[in-house]
Each structure stands twice: as structure tokens, then as C-alpha cells.
Amino acid sequence: MKKFDKERVLLAVAGPAIALVAAIALTSIVLLASGRSPFEPYSLMLEQATFSDVQVLIINQASMYYIAALAVALGFRMNLFNIGVDGQYRLGAVMTAVVGAHVALPSFLQIPLLMLVAMLTGAFWAGIAGVLKVTRGVSEVVATIMLNAIATSLIGYLMLSDNFGVQVGNNNTTGIMKESGWVPGINLGADVGEIYGLVFLAVVLGILYWIVLNRTRFGFDLRASGASESAAAASGVDAKRMVLIAMLISGAVSGLAGLPLLLGDVHTYSLSFPAGLGFTAIGIALLGRNHPGGIALAALLWAFLDKASPALDYATPVAYEKEIATIMQGLIVFAVVISYEAVRVWGLRRQQKRVGAELAAAAAHNNSEKKEVAAR
């Protein structure tokens, strides 16, 4: 038994390890092909990661990636592809910013209220896709893509100065939020920066995700529906209800994804609020294999590539193109999924061989016994 476990651990580690090596090798080939040093960018980026201000940036960025990726992963666990995390997250951030700018409650009420607004907005936007899928059979992939685009227009409308828009300098914003809604961070000094207070929200959500999926009946039903819809239906799970609930929860979590930045730093929604987070989150969820720990590592890796790469443009004596980091991100996703699949097949084959060998041994044993009987 113990030996078997060791092999499983080995297989589990082999997947990501092979993938990382392969992705780095392929990136080096790209660098070589474009006439650059194939190794120096890595050391430059690793050097960046030793500076504490970059570390703070990485942690802050990773917290947002992490929340959004949890939202994606939740859908994945039941074969729902919520491509609309991006729209849900942006709309959630806008509504929170608007409410935060117009409502002033004491802090202990204001912050939960803002979080509730973000979750409800995200859940509402994802819920449209959920309802359409359940009642009308519209593929959630297409519905959420459309909803992303509609969210962009809706945000543009909300930010008109006739509605909630406030002009600050050259920037069109939703107005500065009331201070009771600001979440204080951990200040590490002026030249290092501040870790967002809501980084802990990401940690809590990760733990909740694990508990709900692995330790509750709902989580079991959800995973069962994802693994085999017919088997889940046979055990009394209402597939449509599960789809709708999963979509709503996924949307609620996506709504929260923008809050670390919104409540911790910028305190207003403007056009410079990061877009495309939801798409990045898909890659991160895949990389982390929908596991809360794996997603955390993936989010940190992604944030590292994001935040350490800009320095490449200013490196001396030779500057590198920071876009190499994006190529690397794509290659990592590719390498990871391919190596997972390859390792899985290899593991299966080993298992089959071993079981086959055991059966053959047993059969040979039986045969020889029979022969003995016959000979007697």
C-alpha cells in the first residue's frame, strides 16, 4: 500500500515538473530563435522577485487572480465553462464602487454591504447565463461571451456623467468611495508598499472552496454532476438546479475578484481598472487543476511572470522584450495540460500492466495447480 502511494505522489509531481521544464525549454528556443540569450531573462526575472516591492505587487496581483480562478474552477468542477468571469468581475467592481461612493455606513456595516453588492451583482450576471442554460438550453460558453460584451456597454452607460460618472482630472471614474468602505492593508514602509487587506479574503475563499467541495453534500453533488451527469441524476441530484446554483456561486465569487484592488488601493472604478482578468483566471484554474492549493501556486506563478517581466524592457546592458512572459504563460498552460494527460495515461498503463501481470501470475498458478490435479 505504501509503495502505491509513493508512486501516486511521484506521478502527481511529475506532471507539473515536466511541464515547467518543457515550457522553459520551449521559451528558451523562442529566445534563441530571435537571437537573444536563452537564459538571462530568467535570471533577470528571478532577481526581480527578490525585491520586496515586487513581492508585494506579486502577492496583491495573485490575490485577485486567485479569487477569479476559484470562480472559474467551481464551474469546471461540474463541467460548466464560465468564460464570463471577466464581465461578472468588472460589473461587480463597478456596482461596488458606485454603492461605495453613495452610501456611507460605519465600517463594520459598510464593508460587508460592499461585499454583498459585489457578490449579488456577479451572481446576477452569471445567473442570466445560468437561467438561459437551464430553461432554454443556451450553451453557457456563448451566453457568457455575449454577457461579457454587454457588460462592457453597460459599464460604459453607468459611467456616463449623467448617471454615476465623475470626472477626475482626465480620467472618467465612478467617484471616490466613502472612507468607511476602505480596507486597510499591511503597510510595509513607503518604498515597499502595502499588501491589500483583502488578500486574506482570497485565503478564506480558498479554504471555503475546499471545505464546500470536499466536506459537504452540496460539494459532493457538484463533483458528481461534473464527473457523470447520468450517475448524479440516478442518485437523485437535480442537474438543472445544480447548474443554476453553481453558476450563481461562481458569479458571486467572480464579483469579489476586483475588491482587493478596489477597496484596498484605488477606491474608484475607472477605465484603467484591469480588464481581461477573467480570461487569465481560466488559464490559472487549469494550471492549478481546480485544486485550491494548485490554483494558489498557479496564481503566484502567473503574478510573478506579470510583475517581474516589465523589468526586462529596461534591463542593462541588453534589454529583452517583456512579451516573452506572455508566450511563456501560453506555453506553460499547453505543457501542463499535455503533460498531465501524458502522465495520466502512463500511470494508467503502468497500473494495467501491473494488474495484468498479477492476473497472469495468478492464472499461471491456477493452471499449474490444475495440471497437477490432472496429472494425479
Added chain:
Amino acid sequence: MSTVTVAKPQAKKPGKGSRRMSLPVLLLVIAGVLVLTSVVRLITGADGITSTGQMSTALRLAVPIGLAGLGGLWAERAGVVNIGLEGMMILGTWFGAWAGYQWGPWTGVAFGIIGGMLGGVLHAIATVTFNVNHIVSGVAINILALGTTRYLSKFTFENEPGGSSKQSPQIDSLGTFDIPGLSSALNTLNEKHWFLVSDIAGLIGGLVTDLSPLTVVAVALVPATWWVLWRTAFGLRLRSCGENPVAAESLGVNVYKYKYLAVIISGGFAGLGGAFLSIVASNVYLDGQTAGRGYIGLAAMIFGNWMPGGLALGAGLFGYTDSLNLRGGTTNVHALILLLAILLVFGAAYLLWKKRYTPAVITVVVSALMFLWYTSTNEVPKQVVSATPYIVTLLVLSLSAQSLRMPKADGMPYRRGQGK
């Protein structure tokens, strides 16, 4: 012998039954919508909604979406979901522009196709050989294509006069042409603003005015795809891989080969769509030029029930609503609200006839709200116009999605010999 003759009519039947609307009914519906549109145009005075210029713009916007959709069709008919269309389009825009500004636009078109095919090869390796989840591989391609083109731009366009890391130098035009006589005649007719006649003239006029040769090629690819996939042995084998690969294999079809071919061709179509964007729609490559058109193409294909004709209709609808953005959108979309309200009344009547009272009441209420919106305002906000294509797609899908049928083994993993 006898088994063959018996089997033939049996095999034909489900094919006929699965068609949702017969051709006359479909034509009747289209004619009805045209008449209604004309009525709405006369009531509202929004002549823009069927002008030649509008239709011409709509066609230009529909082509890349249609090409992406055709790409999706080829892949999905062979059982491979291709969400990497967006990435393949990005490759198409970049390679098209890169070759286009150096060696002329037609070379650019060829390179755009090749660029898309490269993405297709990657997708095929991942999904067919390694059996990776199709959506995952597609997402990876989208990330990779974005990074690669941005990276390459730094080495190529940035050092060229008129180029930057986000933009290529100008590409020569492929030229445009009108059909002599016909275009101007239809345009004159359109400008008379007569009932129905002018609308039809506008619609046809838009299809023959200011045409790019690549547009003609793209439009011709729709029937060509239909012919290849539904009227040749090659197409039958390809589709069989998407419906039941195990059965196909048992009949001697090399499923891997057909899936590879289908996905590579799919990439070629998406690449052509990308090349159209950078060479015809604008004459430079821009970072972020595809703006999600690959995804929209995928939606158009689903909307069209995995059939070339339906997909062209979907792309046309999307192109049309998108063109409102560029030409007098705020008043035109306002007029379309009235059209929608009237259509909803018809829908409610149909539901009443079917004795489905609750949906009918809801439809009537929505219709009344639309009328109220129409009468209480003079035009809609700009943001409503920009959201219109997506809202329309969502609406149409939610009305039609239940009767759609995708290829049976679409997105399923397949291994050689798994049927044994």
C-alpha cells in the same frame, strides 16, 4: 444487394426530419421580416436601417465573423471544439499584415491562412494526438497567439517606417469593385424610399457595391463548404468522425487523419478571417484587432445549428447589428425597438394559438414595455447600440437553442481502437 436498397431510404429519413424549417417556410419568414422592416422604416423615418451603405458595411463586418464561424464548423463537424479560433484569427491578422506590407496583399492573404493553420496544427496535436480537453487547448492557443504576435511585432514592425510595436506599416489595398450598372441602379432605387422595393434594392445593392475580391471569395466559401462537407465522400468521412468516430474507424476511416485535416482547415479559415481584418477591413495590423470576433464566429456557428447556411445568416445578423454602431446607430436602433415590439406581438399571438398562456402574457408585457420605450424616447444611448449585436445574438439563441443539434461526438476524446 437487397440490404443496400432497403438501407438507403431509411438512412435518408432522419436527415429530412431533422431539418427544422422547410425552404418555403423560411423564405416566408424572411419575406415577412422584410415587409415588417419596411413598415417600421416608413413609420419611423429611419431610412438608414435598409440603406445600401448600411448593408454594404454589414457585409464587410459579417465576413470575418462568417469565416471564423466556417472555421468552427469544419473543426466541430469532425468532433473537435475549437475555441482557439480567436487565437488563430490573431495569427491571421499578424501574418497577413507582415507578409502583406512587404510582398503585396495577396501574399498577405496566403500568409494569413498559413498563420491560422499553424494555430490549427497546434490545436490538432493537443486535442487529437494528446487528447487534451479541447477548450483548455483552445484557451492556451488564444494566450499563446497573443503573446507570440506581440513578441514578433517588436522584432518586425517596430523597426519599420510607419510601424510600431502595436501597429504594422500600411498594406496596399486589394481594391474594390462595383457591378457596373446594377450597383448604381439599385442605389438610386434605394434612395427613392419606396415601400419594400427600396428595402430590397438596399439589401441587394449592399451585396454588390464596393466589393472587395476577398469578400467574394469569403461568400463563395459558404456554399463551397456545404458542397464539400455534404456532397463528397471526403466530407461524409469527415462528418462521420464528429458523429461517431468508432463507427467511422470500423469502416476504415482514418479518424486521426480526418480530424487533423479538419482542424488545420479550420485554422486556415480563421486565419483568412484575420487576414481580411488586417488587409481589407483596415489596411494595417493593430494589436487587439480581432476584438473577440473568433468567439462571436463560434456563437454564429452554434446559432446556425452547425450548418453553413445558418451560420451565414447568423454572421449576417451580427454584421448588420454591428454596422449600426458605425452608421447613425442611435436613431436606427431606436427604430429597431419598434420592430422588436411588433415581432413580440406576433410571438405572443403564436404562443396564444399554441395555448401557452403564461409565456404569452410575459411576451405581451415585454412588448408593451418596448412600445413604451419607443414612444417615450427619440433615440437610444450609444451604449445600447454597441451592445445590440450581443443582445440580439443572445435573444435569438434563447429562442432557438432547444432545437439545435450539435455533432454527436463533438468535444469527446477519441483514441484509436477504443471501440474494440
